[in-house]
Amino acid sequence: MDMNEILEIIEQDPKIDPAEIARLTGYPETEVRSRIKELEDSGIIRKYKAVIDWDKVGEEYLYAIIELKISLGDRSGYDVIARRIANFTEVRSVRLISGDHDLSLTVRGHSMKDVAFFVAEKIATLDQVQSTVTHFVLKTYKEDGVTLFEKDKSKRLAITP
Amino acid sequence: MNQTRKFVSDRVRVVPPSGIRKFFDMVIGMDDVISLGVGEPDFVTPWHIREACIYSLEKGFTSYTSNAGLLELREAVSNSFQRDYGVNYDPVDQILVTTGVSEAADLALRAVVNPGDEVIVHEPSYVSYKPCIVFSGGNPVTVSTTRENEFRLTGAQLEDAITPKTKAIILSYPNNPTGAVMGRKDFEEVADVAVEHDLLVISDEVYDKLTYNGKHTCFSSLNGMDERTILLNGLSKSHAMTGLRIGYAMGPPDIIKAMLLIHQYTMLCAPITSQIGAIEALNKGDSEMQAMVREYNRRRKLFVTGLNELGLDCFEPRGAFYAFPSVQSTGMTSSQFAEELLNQQKVAVVPGDVFGESGAGFLRCSYASGLDELKTALERIETFLG
Secondary structure: OOHHHHHHHHHHOOOOOHHHHHHHHOOOHHHHHHHHHHHHHOOOOOOOOOOOOHHHHOOOOEEEEEEEEEOOOOOOOHHHHHHHHHOOOOEEEEEEOOOOOOEEEEEEEOOHHHHHHHHHHHHOOOOOEEEEEEEEOOOOOEEOOEEOOOOOOOOOOOEOO | OHHHHOOOOHHHHOOOOOHHHHHHHHHOOOOOOEEOEOOOOOOOOOHHHHHHHHHHHHOOOOOOOOOOOOHHHHHHHHHHHHHHHOOOOOOOOOEEEEEHHHHHHHHHHHHHOOOOOEEEEEEOOOOOHHHHHHHOOOEEEEEEOOOOOOOOOOHHHHHHHOOOOEEEEEEOOOOOOOOOOOOHHHHHHHHHHHHHOOOEEEEEOOOOOOEOOOOOOOHHHOOOHHHHEEEEEEOOOOOOOHHHOEEEEEOOHHHHHHHHHHHHHOOOOOOHHHHHHHHHHHHHOHHHHHHHHHHHHHHHHHHHHHHHHOOOOOOOOOEOOEEOOEOHHHOOOHHHHHHHHHHHHOEEOEEHHHHOHHHOOEEEEEOOOOHHHHHHHHHHHHHHHO
16 A cells, blocks of 8 residues: 555545545555554644635734744754744744754734734743844745635636547 | 538548537536546646746747757657657657647658558547548548457457558557557557558557556557657647647658658647747656646546446546446437436536447546546436436
8 A cells, every 4th residue: 555645645635534535546445544543643644734815714813934043052952942932832833944044933923013022022032042033924825835826717628639 | 601612622521520529519608517528637737837938938939940849859758768668769850849749640641641541540549540541641441449358459450450551550549538558468469460561550659658557568669660650649648738739759760751841831840839848848847747647546546436336337447537438238329328418417528439439338538627526527427327
């Protein structure tokens, strides 16, 4: 059984039923179910997630990308500070990056003030954080590999050779 | 109107319009139709290929190219066949870039057929071959393939159809409309007959990349076949580029030269924008192509299983993106079934006999549609069958 094939299907459609996966792949349904369970138990499948266009809902979420310069202590590496920052619920992603900065965060709040206070009070005050640069997100066009544009209608003819 | 009809040549007048046209006219104007009658990918050309086309226009590439096509494209074609099948075609004099594979097939026939020559076509097959043989002045000779043999052409069938006038055979595997494939052994049978009777083989392999459960055999990779094969292929199906119209023909230099002669006086050259997109597709388009093939494969399994569960007997198609179920168990003809299904449940399929008499009793259903559409189509067919 090709594990990647199952993962690819689930990544495209997390709501899909194992019976449906069995039909798409030709594998027995019981095997598909047990393989999915293994993938969940081993942490390969971390979570089933939806990509929501919150702008369309009218929800006033504000996102910001925060770049941090880190000074490492004697006994702590990037993993320690990253883990600490990742615990804040406002923080949606934490990445170690190359270039002028060390960590890149995505932070979500309800207003500019929300995000600014969070960064100033919770992040900038951490001992290892040397400096922060905040970029507010004005519009999201693509999220997690999903474009948030309106779908084009099919332009194919109804019958072709 | 009748006054002017007399001017139309006899050669054209004898060819009926494609049977597909009738269904196209029926579907036009109907709302909420799920069409399984589409012979093209439902994917849009991958973005990096479109981007290469856009960029070429921005840079001002809007001129003619060499009649044979951009050398860089012919080199990319040559490299891909060397890599995929171990066959060697010289990009300088053995490859001709055409406006779709349809043009390549037409050129191949016009370059080799003399008036009265017979060309053998297996059926069911793509609707253009027989008319193109007639347009070239030849006579098509049909060999019917059967469901029992999974619509493969056998050497014995071919042998039976050969007469002193036989000049060439058109092979088309993976096959439109059946989804049938021919393996190496099957092809070797045909090759033996071709050698024995000194025949040319025109092998249309435009669906080669859409092969499931095993690798496609390139006909000209068989021993000695490169000397008597015109290999046709293109990017329409593999890279979802139907509207960009890029095909190509490969073969012995003398034959390619003859095809080039007709091409340079008619089409002149394929559009440069599309040729530049094709270079990008061949050099950097493998991962997108493979992702599309994986998706077709899933749809194939779901759809063919679904048809069989509904009692519409369907052998396992191993190539292209068509299922070819039988409707004989319903007591209806292909056309009756297709017309009633369209009128009652708004699902458009193509009657099998459009692709030749041996397709009678079957339907061509394209599974190049989204999974949700395919599932809805199966539900509607179930309702239709009661």
